[in-house]
Amino acid sequence: MSGAGDRFLGDLRAGLGDRAVVTDPDILEGHRHDSASFCPAGSPRALVRPASTSEVQHVIRTAGAHRVPVVTQGARTGLSGGANAVDGCLLLSTEQMSRILELDVADQVAVVQPGVVNATLSRAVAERGLFYPPDPSSWEQSTIGGNVATNAGGLCCVKYGVTADFVRGLEVVLGTGEVLRTGRRTAKGVAGYDLTRLVVGSEGTLGVVTEVTLALRPAPEPALTVAASFRTGEDALRAAAAVMACGLRPSLLEFIDQTTARAIQSYRDMGLPEDVGGLLLAQSDRGALAAADIGRVAGICADHDAIDVAEASDAQDSELLLEARRLVNAGLEMLGVKLVDDVAVPRPRLPELLRGVQQIAEDLDVLIACPGHVGDGNMHPTVIIDRDDPDGERRAVLAFDAVMDLGLRLGGTITGEHGVGSLKRRWLERELGTTGAALHRRIREIFDPLGVLNPGKVLEPLPPESAPGTPPGTPPGTLPR
Amino acid sequence: MSGAGDRFLGDLRAGLGDRAVVTDPDILEGHRHDSASFCPAGSPRALVRPASTSEVQHVIRTAGAHRVPVVTQGARTGLSGGANAVDGCLLLSTEQMSRILELDVADQVAVVQPGVVNATLSRAVAERGLFYPPDPSSWEQSTIGGNVATNAGGLCCVKYGVTADFVRGLEVVLGTGEVLRTGRRTAKGVAGYDLTRLVVGSEGTLGVVTEVTLALRPAPEPALTVAASFRTGEDALRAAAAVMACGLRPSLLEFIDQTTARAIQSYRDMGLPEDVGGLLLAQSDRGALAAADIGRVAGICADHDAIDVAEASDAQDSELLLEARRLVNAGLEMLGVKLVDDVAVPRPRLPELLRGVQQIAEDLDVLIACPGHVGDGNMHPTVIIDRDDPDGERRAVLAFDAVMDLGLRLGGTITGEHGVGSLKRRWLERELGTTGAALHRRIREIFDPLGVLNPGKVLEPLPPESAPGTPPGTPPGTLPR
Numbered sequence: 028m029s030g031a032g033d034r035f036l037g038d039l040r041a042g043l044g045d046r047a048v049v050t051d052p053d054i055l056e057g058h059r060h061d062s063a064s065f066c067p068a069g070s071p072r073a074l075v076r077p078a079s080t081s082e083v084q085h086v087i088r089t090a091g092a093h094r095v096p097v098v099t100q101g102a103r104t105g106l107s108g109g110a111n112a113v114d115g116c117l118l119l120s121t122e123q124m125s126r127i128l129e130l131d132v133a134d135q136v137a138v139v140q141p142g143v144v145n146a147t148l149s150r151a152v153a154e155r156g157l158f159y160p161p162d163p164s165s166w167e168q169s170t171i172g173g174n175v176a177t178n179a180g181g182l183c184c185v186k187y188g189v190t191a192d193f194v195r196g197l198e199v200v201l202g203t204g205e206v207l208r209t210g211r212r213t214a215k216g217v218a219g220y221d222l223t224r225l226v227v228g229s230e231g232t233l234g235v236v237t238e239v240t241l242a243l244r245p246a247p248e249p250a251l252t253v254a255a256s257f258r259t260g261e262d263a264l265r266a267a268a269a270v271m272a273c274g275l276r277p278s279l280l281e282f283i284d285q286t287t288a289r290a291i292q293s294y295r296d297m298g299l300p301e302d303v304g305g306l307l308l309a310q311s312d313r314g315a316l317a318a319a320d321i322g323r324v325a326g327i328c329a330d331h332d333a334i335d336v337a338e339a340s341d342a343q344d345s346e347l348l349l350e351a352r353r354l355v356n357a358g359l360e361m362l363g364v365k366l367v368d369d370v371a372v373p374r375p376r377l378p379e380l381l382r383g384v385q386q387i388a389e390d391l392d393v394l395i396a397c398p399g400h401v402g403d404g405n406m407h408p409t410v411i412i413d414r415d416d417p418d419g420e421r422r423a424v425l426a427f428d429a430v431m432d433l434g435l436r437l438g439g440t441i442t443g444e445h446g447v448g449s450l451k452r453r454w455l456e457r458e459l460g461t462t463g464a465a466l467h468r469r470i471r472e473i474f475d476p477l478g479v480l481n482p483g484k485v486l487e488p489l490p491p492e493s494a495p496g497t498p499p500g501t502p503p504g505t506l507p508r
Numbered sequence: 509m510s511g512a513g514d515r516f517l518g519d520l521r522a523g524l525g526d527r528a529v530v531t532d533p534d535i536l537e538g539h540r541h542d543s544a545s546f547c548p549a550g551s552p553r554a555l556v557r558p559a560s561t562s563e564v565q566h567v568i569r570t571a572g573a574h575r576v577p578v579v580t581q582g583a584r585t586g587l588s589g590g591a592n593a594v595d596g597c598l599l600l601s602t603e604q605m606s607r608i609l610e611l612d613v614a615d616q617v618a619v620v621q622p623g624v625v626n627a628t629l630s631r632a633v634a635e636r637g638l639f640y641p642p643d644p645s646s647w648e649q650s651t652i653g654g655n656v657a658t659n660a661g662g663l664c665c666v667k668y669g670v671t672a673d674f675v676r677g678l679e680v681v682l683g684t685g686e687v688l689r690t691g692r693r694t695a696k697g698v699a700g701y702d703l704t705r706l707v708v709g710s711e712g713t714l715g716v717v718t719e720v721t722l723a724l725r726p727a728p729e730p731a732l733t734v735a736a737s738f739r740t741g742e743d744a745l746r747a748a749a750a751v752m753a754c755g756l757r758p759s760l761l762e763f764i765d766q767t768t769a770r771a772i773q774s775y776r777d778m779g780l781p782e783d784v785g786g787l788l789l790a791q792s793d794r795g796a797l798a799a800a801d802i803g804r805v806a807g808i809c810a811d812h813d814a815i816d817v818a819e820a821s822d823a824q825d826s827e828l829l830l831e832a833r834r835l836v837n838a839g840l841e842m843l844g845v846k847l848v849d850d851v852a853v854p855r856p857r858l859p860e861l862l863r864g865v866q867q868i869a870e871d872l873d874v875l876i877a878c879p880g881h882v883g884d885g886n887m888h889p890t891v892i893i894d895r896d897d898p899d900g901e902r903r904a905v906l907a908f909d910a911v912m913d914l915g916l917r918l919g920g921t922i923t924g925e926h927g928v929g930s931l932k933r934r935w936l937e938r939e940l941g942t943t944g945a946a947l948h949r950r951i952r953e954i955f956d957p958l959g960v961l962n963p964g965k966v967l968e969p970l971p972p973e974s975a976p977g978t979p980p981g982t983p984p985g986t987l988p989r
Contacts, residue, residue, distance in 0.1 A: 131854075131856075132753070133749060133753050133855070133856045134753075134854045134855050134856050135752070135753070136854070156755065177698065178698045180696055180698075184695075184696060185695075189696060189698075191702070192673070201943070205943045206943065207941075207943045207944055207947065208941055208943075208944065209940075209944055211852075211920075211921050212854055212919055212920075213852040213853060213854060213884070213885050213886075213919075213920050213921055213924065214665075214666075214852065214855070214883075214884040214885055214886070215661055215665060215670060215852045215881075215884045215885070215886045215921075215924040215925055216852055216920075216921035216923065216924055217658065217659045217661075217670075217709050217921075217923050217924065217925055217926070217927050217928075218921050218922055218923050218928060218932075218936055218939045218940065219928065219936055219939070219940050219944065219945075219948055219966070220706055220709070220710055220714075220948055220951060221672070221702075221705045221706055221708065221709060222706075222944065222947060222948075224702045224705035224706070225701055225702055225703075225705070225706055227702065228698050228701070228702060229701055233701075244757070245754075245755035245756065245757060246755065268614065271616070272613070272614050272615075272616070273726075274637065274726040274727065275726065276725070276726060313794075313797070314797065315796070315797060316794070316795065316796060316797060371692075371694040371695065371696050371697055372694060373612075373615045373617070373693055373694060374614070374615050374695070375612075375614045375615050400696075402695075403694070403695040403696045404694050404695055404696070405694075405695070405696045438693055438694075439692075439693075439694050439697075440692050440694055440696075440697035440698075440699050441699055442697065442698050442699050443694065443696040443697055443698065444696055444698055445698070446698050447698075447699060447700065451699075455699055455700055458699045458700070459690075459699065459700050460688075460689055462682070462686045462687065462688045462689075463688055463689065463690055463700065463703065464700075466688065466703060466954060466955070467700055467701055467703075469954045470701060470951065470954065473947060473950045473951065473954070474947070485700070
């Protein structure tokens with residue numbers, strides 16, 4: 028694959044040693060995609076696995092000199108195509124940079140390389156009596172670098188916040204190959220603009236993160252769980268809004284809609300009756316107060332016409348009650364190909380969102396499951412496609428778009444935690460507005476003047492002013508292919 | 509002051525009506541300064557009080573057309589000269605934009621204009637059973653706009669975070685006069701780069717904030733307090749580090765050093781013995797768990813050789829124990845002119861910071877008090893100057909600089925919560941590094957291409973490369989005057 032005439036690969040290898048640069052077609056094929064459905068992926072030229080910040084600098088400088096696009100990849104568990112290859116790109120894998128550099132127990136700070144898997148870090152800090160809260164569903168596979176790139180959320184955000192809330196400082200290789208050290212190690216600090224937060228969630232378009240300084244917390248007490256089933260999803264969502272408004276801050280508050288509940292029940296018998304319209308799961312990890320907290324949530328659920336309410340009396344019971352939530356993905360997987368959306372709306376508008384999603388499903392004759400992190404107003408309407416339906420994909424994409432439109436109309440956002448990637452690129456400017464989008468482009472130029480970092484992701488390649496008409500391949504009303 | 513020949517003022521009035529533009533010399537004199545000591549302040553040309561976003565746009569566009577610098581001011585309680593006038597500038601006061609636009613109790617969100625006083629908002633939300641945590645000492649006077657501009661902290665940050673942690677969205681008039689709406693109203697959201705956080709803490713250099721969307725919390729339970737006195741300040745600081753490492757997250761953790769304790773005792777008899785080396789104050793607001801929490805803190809203090817430990821049994825007792833903390837500023841005010849520093853260091857290094865500050869005081873023959881928000885590692889070494897000492901100011905400035913140098917050497921930051929303004933401008937680049945500072949300048953150019961927004965604040969006007977030698981008036985080792 029890499030002929031002697033390929034000066035780019037030669038230059039790349041010159042600074043890295045041969046093993047770091049991979050051109051094996053099977054390996055490249057296996058690295059083209061992240062976990063998003065229906066997202067375009069190009070053909071990479073090579074995969075490189077730098078082992079240090081200076082090796083990353085060498086990679087970026089060489090790519091810049093040859094104008095080769097660089098797509099940084101962690102574990103490729105992302106759901107928006109942000110880590111998908113673009114044609115002729117170099118894939119930059121962080122897997123050789125997977126060390127926990129420091130775990131400062133006294134100051135509750137960790138310093139890690141980007142390739143550290145979330146679960147590895149979470150377990151290492153738990154062993155020291157500490158807690159790294161961000162827990163995306165992918166936490167057993169996904170890396171801290173990927174979590175930082177997408178500002179990953181998870182189940183615990185409702186109480187503890189998202190990845191960005193734990194990132195104190197970063198080392199970043201910019202598109203110029205320069206190293207930026209930004210942020211701080213201290214609990215507080217206001218020296219200069221918050222470039223750290225600017226890089227978090229930028230999906231590999233502003234730089235390659237090579238080191239992350241993270242805040243940790245004291246370990247929480249074991250959580251107690253309450254599970255409640257409702258006749259309708261809207262009842263459950265009204266109960267969820269009441270829980271969030273009652274003065275409690277649960278450590279988890281999840282919703283499972285009827286379609287998802289049935290999928291789970293088909294996948295494994297969890298004793299979920301066919302006519303359950305919605306489930307609510309809540310946790311409290313406030314130690315001696317947890318039982319009273321979940322009792323209060325149980326009471327609110329009962330007041331909102333819950334059919335059945337189960338309160339766990341210990342951690343083991345709590346895990347059992349959570350089991351249904353853990354089977355959401357496996358259950359939905361059985362139904363067909365999933366196109367997972369990720370809108371967030373103000374919590375009191377969740378019932379409207381659910382109603383609207385059901386209407387979209389009906390209008391377009393598709394199946395849409397609608398589980399969500401409802402404590403944050405973050406729903407994952409999931410369009411399910413039957414592979415045998417020749418028109419299914421077209422209608423699924425229309426439904427996916429209609430859900431984002433609905434989310435924005437309800438005062439929400441097109442993405443609560445998955446990011447824009449290439450999947451939602453066409454939609455971003457509508458949310459940002461013209462002024463915001465223009466600032467995004469100019470900031471991106473500053474960090475990456477040659478345009479080598481993940482080009483074509485997050486933002487449309489050209490502003491509408493300079494690209495009259497719609498770019499080829501992205502007719503209105505469909506996803507970019 | 510505003511002759512008929514002043515076309516700028518004429519143009520300004522044309523869009524605002526006469527009452528919004530003030531040129532009365534006494535009023536201008538009263539608005540030249542914020543609350544920082546030893547900070548240069550220029551002579552403003554006029555003061556303008558726009559009443560709406562479109563009036564702010566008119567002001568910025570007119571200033572841009574005439575190349576008149578604009579300094580935005582809230583309540584001028586800042587401590588770094590960020591709101592000080594520059595020569596010939598227009599002062600833009602937000603006091604006519606002081607409405608709480610919306611208080612969404614169900615979703616725990618407030619939307620406010622920038623001129624709303626922190627205490628006004630805090631009380632309004634408390635009446636509805638909610639909580640807006642950021643509580644800078646100035647909270648009775650300072651505005652939300654000013655709190656956003658400086659990313660203000662306070663006593664509660666140790667548990668609840670700083671202003672930035674509560675800002676979900678902003679409306680901002682950029683240096684071009686365009687309106688940017690950034691961020692969101694929802695609890696979560698990752699659409700695009702975090703421009704909201706970029707503007708928070710930018711001290712009026714990236715835009716004029718005209719609307720703020722804030723996250724609120726459920727009201728906490730009344731807090732219980734524990735106060736402990738120690739033979740030495742270092743004992744108290746070691747106890748503080750142990751409290752933070754023990755798994756608790758107190759809702760307040762404050763340190764008062766010997767100099768400050770004596771000043772308080774001189775100001776009002778609080779029963780503080782002459783030989784107290786340091787005081788620690790902690791709170792827990794965890795309701796039924798609060799008594800156990802403060803008991804645990806009391807135990808840790810006893811283990812660290814506290815002389816005396818007092819636990820409050822109710823909210824009233826708790827307020828009494830906090831009284832000493834509330835008198836810090838008044839007590840130190842009696843000793844002379846204060847030059848308040850604001851370094852933050854990793855918490856385990858607080859004893860070194862205190863020792864170092866004492867050494868600086870000794871070496872330079874000055875008095876330095878050293879109270880601090882030690883739960884966050886944020887100290888306020890306060891150099892006290894005797895007005896009658898003709899050489900006092902020179903030595904005070906040397907001490908002030910030496911404290912920042914020490915903070916950086918201990919792995920900390922030059923400013924934990926007060927900001928850079930003009931007071932620490934010379935120091936910022938050392939903390940940011942060359943790459944970071946260059947990015948700051950280029951981002952500023954994007955938001956304010958004409959350079960009208962608070963010029964000369966935060967960043968040195970020219971990068972060192974293009975300004976050989978030190979600019980006149982800022983000899984090394986002294987503050988810019």
